[in-house]
Amino acid sequence: MRFENVQYKVYAYNELSARAKEKALQDFCNDEDYIGADNEKSLDKFSEIFPVINLSWEYGDRNFINFDLDCEYEEIEKLTGVRLSKYLWNNYKTDLFQGKFFSLWSKTEKSKTNPKVGELKIRHSKTIKDNCCVMTGYYVDEALLTPIYEFMNKPNDNITFKGLIAKCLNSWVKCCNEDYNFHYSEESFQENCDSNNWEFLISGKMY
Template structure:
């Protein structure tokens, strides 16, 4: 006796066509998927790794979610540089990282031609990887150079940079879980659902 087959037809809905209750179920599905495989993890990691190649700090491990973060860090330079502060730290940062990491020559464009200024420098934008987390990591240094805290040592400034990265990760994840962001993600990816909001 052969095996019989039967076909079950299910009406397919786009997110905008769902009831409010079904939309909530669809959002819950998307949030669970995002929690298991969050977006932008690789880019965040690449920014952090590139920062650590430039500065004397190594990250042994990290984790974050929509509420908190943890970063295990190790200082990789000698103890004397850890305690640099005040004018010595300002001078060190300017000489070591100013023209390479923090600033770049201003570019003038005229038609198809580009020319770099030999005098005027502008802040770099995402100099490590091109991802916005580069700037989050550098922001504490930029703020320090604008208004130096004479009691802040190099080691603690590096800690502030990593904390800025961690907090940005938390903020990104929290924002991605808001209804408006979830709805945009579902709609732009054209996911389909059954009438109750179950993903098909």
């Protein structure tokens, strides 16, 4: 028995040939799973707030979402215009808006972990409201809720409550699909290679 030391030339992604880059990206797409847990958390929270039931959906390959509404009264599904805007405000304002977040360093109270600096004070305003990612803190919240904010800002009689919920859910599918496609894109892969210092053999196989 004997051992040999073998040396390899390794390359950054941008040093590879076009064919090797294609192999590197293809290997990544074959091996890398897309993690959509945060997307689903936003959808789950939306379904807790609004009477959405019997959800079925898919994105990344086939893009669709099906649902039913379980409103207390059937006529709620058909609300439109100003009546719908008032209904949303009266029933969902605490879910759609929260006090604007503020933080500042106290000039009088000292930090318990570092007495040399002031205590960091965190507050939510009782008067100034904010609607940024109010459900889970993840940006996909915006895809779900933006149609509602836009409607409340400018009510119209051409969309019902059920139609508005459908618009929100379809916006979620579109947002998730765009994120899914970007995850497997060359641009995203290049960013991963640069940030993680990934290296490759001349064939494009990851070293």
